[in-house]
Amino acid sequence: MSELLRLWNWAGGGLPGGALWLLPALGLWPALLYLVIRPIGVFRDRRPTAWLGGGWLILLGLHVLLRARSMPPEAPPNLLLWPPDQPAGAVAVFARAEQGLRAAQLAGGLRWDGQPLELRITQHLLAPGRAQPETAEEARQLLEALNVRFLVQLGGPPEAPSLRLWHLRWQVCTLDDQQAAADTSHAALAAALHELLTRQFPGAPAPAAAWRAEWAPLYVPVADSARLWLELPTGTLPAWEDLRRTDLLGALGAPASQVVDGLGRALARADSGAALGAEPWLAAGFWFARQGDWEQVGQALTNALALEAGHPLIYWQLAHLAPSRLKPFGYDNRVQARLRCLSFCPVFVPALLEQVPDWLASQRGSVAGAAVDRALCAYPGHGELLLLRGNIAYEVLDYPTARRRYREACTRLPGDARPWLNLGQLHVIHREWAAAIPTLEQAVALGSPPASLHLLGLAHHKLGHREVARRTLERRLALGGPADELASTRRLLDSLSGGAR
Secondary structure (H helix, E strand, C coil): CCHHHHHHHHHHHHCCCCCHHHHHHHHHHHHHHHHHHHHHHCCCCCCCCHHHHHHHHHHHHHHHHHHHCCCCCCHHHHHHCCCCCCCHHHHHHHHHHHHHHHHHHHHHCCECCCEEEEEEECCCCCCCCCCCCCCHHHHHHHHHHHHHCHHHEEECCCCCEEEEEEEEEEEEEEEEEEEEEECCCHHHHHHHHHHHHHHCCCCCCCCCCCCCCCHHHHHCCCCCCCHHHCCCCCCCHHHHHHHHHHHHHHHHHHHHHHHHHHHHHHHHHHHHHHCCCCHHHHHHHHHHHHHCHHHHHHHHHHHHHHHHHCHHHHHHHHHCCHHHEEEEEEECCCHHCCCHHHHHHCCCCCHHHHHHHHHCCCCCHHHHHHHHHHHHHCCCCCHHHHHHHHHHHHCCHHHHHHHHHHHHHHHHHCCCCCHHHHHHHHHCCCHHHHHHHHHHHHHHCCCCCCHHHHHHHHHHHHCHHHHHHHHHHHHHHHHCHHHHHHHHHHHHHCCCCCCCC
């Protein structure tokens, strides 16, 4: 059934309604011949077979032409490894498997069904709270958001985990393969993942070195930098782990000598072979950027591009160079480089947070909203993305969506005043004074800007709570601030005359 649906979608291409319009058109043509053309005597005593076949060929040719113009060529198959948040060791399993796949891709040995397979790089790019689909429909939405054909995830209950391979083609997502794991330990997950990958993608190598538990801090997100500093492994490490440790040392502010020594080892390995891909040069680029050595940053990015042009972090670094330094790389401005980064990883949150204001400034709110919706498909509970989506909806006057997203952000960011303040402002705009008061009070309690007190006083004033409104507005004036804001509060305070209620 899935293959029939894929075939139907393929026949329709990117046309609205697919190939559905062709069926009544093919049936209408014989009726037109019989009811309209035949009575005027065009055929006389001849059979209308040539007219019938010629009309059908024209309709088919028109459909093929429209399909070709509306549907871009199919991209080469690509693969993304999508690690879960839990168990924590799974992140390391997926990251190490990806490292092996990257080395195989650089050597030209990563293929699927006789075609080169493009690997989408995810290391250091994914946010926590990743969605883990359980059904084909959930997987389809995630794969479309990530713009990938193949996705490997860990599914099932903790007592019976399994690695799953989802395949999206012609808008149909299927579970092509799965491999049970004995348990959720690193060894069991790594063995199951390797078996799944080698079965579906010949050339996928096993991890180069056996796993050691003390390497775990190199792969988990940095939640506590002081604790991570104490947990970083010491001594001699394999190439990838050594490079990751060097990168973390630079980010944590280690002595320059330690970082430089690690970069020296990584760049020496890069000169002797391409197994590490662009990572040594990216680590060097970040380090040189911290030192303000922009010439060296440009050289490092040039070398990285020559090795792995599909690495999103290359373009993320480019997006922070001065415009004059972007010309040699073929970009006129930072926005172009940032969009290139998002083309490889549409759910890279830092790039998305920087790009949305540019879309809004250029009146492309629908594009910004669609991009954030894709990211929310990957991270459904991400508080900052929910807040951002609410702000986008607010800008394009989509108030129901803004209201819904702000409420979700209030739940996901319980200690943050911003979603409460934005929701309160939305209530004020719609003159929902009773609903605005508790929302704005929560924003004030969480430390929102003093202007929220003006809105709170206004809401109390509109409901006739004059004494409460007066105290709130006086509190706003006592906090000080810009003259125009204070003038507006004074005018509202002056209007409060008469008895309190």
